[in-house]
Amino acid sequence: MPELPEVETIRRGLLPHLVGRRIEALTVRNPQLRWPIEPDLAGHVVGRRILALDRRGKYLLLALEGGDRLLLHLGMSGRLRVFPAGAPAPGPHDHVDWRLEGGLCLRLNDPRRFGAVLRWAAAAPGHALIDHLGPEPFDPAFTGDYLYARSRGRRCAVKAFLMDGETVVGCGNIYAAEALFRAGLRPGRAAGSVSRPAYHRLVESVHAVLSAAITQGGTTLRDFAGAHGEAGYFQQDLYVYGREGQRCRVCATPIRSRRIGQRASGYCPRCQR
DNA sequence: CTGTTAACCTGAGTGC
DNA sequence: TGCACTCAGGTTAACA
16 A cells, blocks of 8 residues: 555654654554564553654654654555544454544554554664665665666666665655656666666656655555545556556557566556667 | 565455 | 455565
8 A cells, every 4th residue: 555655645644643642542453463563562652652753664653752663564555544532433454543642543454464563662773674774765865876886787677676675765566667657767677777867867757756646645546545534646647557558648559567576567668668 | 695486464356 | 146366555584
């Protein structure tokens, strides 16, 4: 479900409701996510105030009083919503509730349970899931020169290279495909064969696609929703993702798709080389 | 080191 | 209706 624009949409929606509020109770109905939720998570978070809500890649980071952080990931199907006092009764896949001051309820729903709720202890210098991540796409370090240098000698597909979190964070299957379209690059091209100018175009395309998607509140294909349940609208702006067989919106050539690393990868055979 | 594949899990959609 | 099958926004672990 969520790539960087969706996670950022959720972060912005949650921000005014969470920051500064104390966690009064934690209910874990099913701890079996990607990794099990630690048995005594409540003992570590209840009574603590939420000091900040940040994002690193597709992870949300809740900074708590006392220095611990909660690391939340939504996997493929996770949703986070905040309800005012009197939240609806929990339904299927409502695995975790945080009850906050004022009766607010932050609820994690995740049918496929690929998501995660992990504690990053104050004393730990880093976290294994965060430490090796590449730059944020809007970090000044994410440049065409960086991609060019990093890709030399690499034979993997440029799309897989772009989706690798150690290259850059936040580009999942939708936005990698869309950025490659805008840069005129075929997803199956060997990363090491892409020129420096093309990587400069790709960085600009990643910026353009991600910022447009954030502005639109993300992409709602089936079930993505923001912190209050609202849909995103970027799906109207997709050029290749999920458009196999339809005509290219630039040149009218039928969009094709092939599988790259287990993922469907749409492209225009005329616009992308 | 690089690259590919299977695995985690549920639900929706399709075709017979 | 029912069954079998494929596919889905992510990421890691286990391989060659």
